Amino acid sequence: MAEGMGLLVGGRYRLIEPVGQGGMGRVWRSRDEVLDREVAVKEILLPPGVADEQRELLIGRMMREARAAARLNHPGIITVHDVVEHRGAPAIVMEFLSGTSLGVEIQRHGRLPVERAARIGTAMADALAAAHAAGVLHRDLKPDNVLLAGDRPVITDFGIAGMADATVLTLSGMAMGTPRYMAPEQIEGRPVAASDLWSLGATLYAAVEGVPPFDGPTLTAVYAAILTGEPRPAEHAGPLTVVLDVLLVKDPDQRADAEATGRALAQVLSELQAPAPPAPAPPEDTVAVPPAVETTLPSSPSTEPTRPAERADTPGRWSRRTVLFGGLGALAAVAAGTGVTAALWPEPSAGQADTAGRHGTGTQPSSPSPHVVRTATYARTLTGHTEWVTSVAFSPDGKTLATGSGDKTARLWDASTGSPVATLTGHAGIVQSVAFSPDGRTLATGSDAAMLWDVATARSTATLTGQKYSVNGVAFSPDGKTLATAAGEATVRLWNVADAGATATLTGHTSFLESVAFAPDGRTLATTSADGTARLWNASTGAATTTLRGHKGIVFSVAFSPDGRSVATAGDDKTVRLWDVATGRPTATLRGHTEAVKSVMFSPDGLTLASASGDKTVRLWEVSTGRSIVTLKGRFKQYSYSVAFSPDGKVLAATGDEVACMWTLD
Template identity: 45%
Template structure:
């Protein structure tokens, strides 16, 4: 569409942004001779003609409402036009970088800098709310930081408070980015001014932490985490901790007000004259929102120490200790053996020390678009690497043609929303991808073309999984659906009454399917129709699961910052990896089953399954790691996440 003329007036120059529901272009207004930003809104292909007409009318109405706003912190809406049946919003072009770009390039911001940006965004929101306009899509990629301005852009899904229009579209998709959607909107309730404030709190969290407060393998999982869980701990917020916690209260009635947030942000930014009255006012607000002490992030709450147990023997008289050379030698040997963890054979399988310790080395960094990468996958023969993400595209590298960094990625386009996951078929000929738009697309790996599409009626689809014979494809979301790949029809759905099934993965052998939902992890025999076996009840969401290569062990990790290993046959817990500092986003077994990779926050832990000890740790330092995958030969680990890149680590 480059160099196209829209509505006979706006010449498209270059694409400058892409979100879940739109593409933004830098354009030239031929009549007024000025640069503008032209936002093209997506209309899902399954919309009926009536839904399309309704969507266009609502877009025009809400864009005109947003055009009433005149504030230095708000991107001005100039016009709304229709071109080829698609609505476009024409806005002021503001040169600069988005907050998400700044964090990806420079890392988390200092609290004072984040406070200055947050204060400008809050000023813009207060001005909009005063005119009865709600933004409904406050997020880092909509905050533009220029040389002398901070502006809140993209009022494309804004609406007037109390105006017509549902929070959830006709296809069941909540408008806006899932991780920045307030709890009441995730429930389908109307947006209120406090909803924008919650999103501002989540944006400030991202600014100072470099990661999202809530995340999940798909939109449904993210919404469930927002509705039932607590935000990840803000470890680097400093003086902004009270603001973030106060704005992100689940109940809108208990949320920090805009005035209170402005008070604390101004104080943290150092942008006001100090006075005794100002100091007292700030102190009162801070004391009001001071929360009770929590356990240190990454550790469990520790009970008070118990008194040392007394010996049942009568105490002996105190004597000066006698130290001999033999006792020192014995002590040294004991300390050394404890350090090597080989003192008690019952705690360690025989000869586990022979397992080679990997020495990870960054081998390549592959650019993967302009948004967060949500999943990575190697083909069974290791000749291809796929990555999916927020920019709606699927990237496919040819890893057999030399170094992948020298091989441009093929861009596969067919999804209208972020692509949550990808998986290769067992024969490596087909790539299946699932997206937030509810579409599951099958791609021919050789021709790089889509040859089939499965529809879930608009319900978001998580990472798909092929059965070992490649005949069945499982997709998760509001339910787990089983598709016959040959006939391209759904054969079965596995909903549990009252439960959303957020992830599903086939065992590498047989017909066992593991599912994780909002209540339990269950094992299904998809060749029969008995009730599933419950492996464990859940008190928190499972973010990812992985079977060991022999199918005997299932690893689960999620919101409780713990990875657990389960004996599939015995239906029992066999091991627990020590708690992580944050949510566990991904787990993966190496091809030989000896190493388990666990991604949490900015790090990936390589865990020796046999000795049950840490073998190595990768510190990505580039934002949250959302996806990991081993190459088939086990020599390479792919990691990806918030910084829009795939990293390849050499493990040998």
């Protein structure tokens, strides 16, 4: 029988059996006798010979750290229920999870498949983002502190991380845990949030390579390697290599943050899950599909059970935040600034309505003769951008096309000829979104910040700053007086277009935002997020009215139907979903794409829906039946990002790779 078995800790936690032992403590499977539930109790082992004064200091610090960890509520972070004192040392009470650590998996298998490592890393980055937002650092992230509970990676030991930093190591004279995953600044006693990202990079490196990036025969040698050396070149990381390079930058100020890292890892995962490309074939110039369902698709939209939308109990909170960074654009900038030669995967784009690109939406100014699109004839390819084209929008009069790109520019084109009209420069990052004002005189672009441009002169008229991370979506209100911007900090900000002043910030999503759209009447705002939801808001008060749940993974795009009664959303789960705005209930799930759907848009008459996907295709759907009626291949070799109908509904534009493609519709 193990020593301590059967003891009652803290007056309520009965120790049943030991399930783990490490340099910093022993973990017991235990029973909470008050709530009658299984828990894990971690006894902290203080260094031997610690003076009473130092012991009190360490215990006090540990109790504070554990209480801070108890405030965290995230599926990727183990839940801390309680912290008590036991035998003169802290004991942390946590949820009990069955599984093995990532460290054990590496020991068993040598190295993990890159796809599995990317999936684990994506979850870890999301968990770190939540912890950092709450002001909690881990400071001892390593494979042994990542529990693989089925398909759920869970970071453990937030509550005892303070024991592992350089200050405590110096005080105790004892190496607690391993230093191989510590950031340079942490070894020097200066841990910051970016230190956890270094440790994440080192952990993922070990996962795909089987060994940590730095090692040595002695503790001093390991420290020296981390402080002055370069990591061993990764041989098995594949597309993860560039992310690892950015995370293992020695200057913490030049390291990517958790949200940007999560985006990059999610995109790497999407790339790895993509099917092998078929043998190249020239795209069809004309596609005509009879009004029948493709054999690989259901004959009607799926009506799978989905939880009803949740009505918000309280209005969305209004707040103001500052600070900068730039999502994946920042990762690319960091890579360039540190000599890393790599092309980070572009951020997935999302949809728009006729006056908004990628993530925006707007009113439908024209009233074309209603009919479901049956044929699409390839018209032209627009070339000129030097990086992926993320977004596209038609001007309200249909004469001008706007595109945004990873080359940090937006471009204006003659929509009838495809000729370039102007190149808009001034952004420091990827131009994620473009949107025309309802009068067509102003263009909004989203990147490191949002900018407003005079369309006639192609000159910038205002820069809207104040949101963290990149601006992923922009949308004008139907009256043109307000601009909504969706940012990586999980907020939507509303701006007065006349003076470029911020009027309000809407919060409620729990992860970065992807898109934003106004309803045609301007009363409702819709947003989508990496938290797996879309939300509807009262545009006047900022109150969150409805949460739309059903997608699995990131929701990239949202668009209102022209009558404002429906919204369409597109997600990482390869589906397009339709929702009733009045009730918030799902009405259909459209299946057929084989990769994440990045963008959706209704035709001006509302009878046809267009979607763009990472499977390199654009699909047209009959809204009334949910049938896929046309599949367009374009000139896309890697992705199709964004899609837009012309105001008269006769032309479709889509972007992918470094080009925009146009079709005439009938």
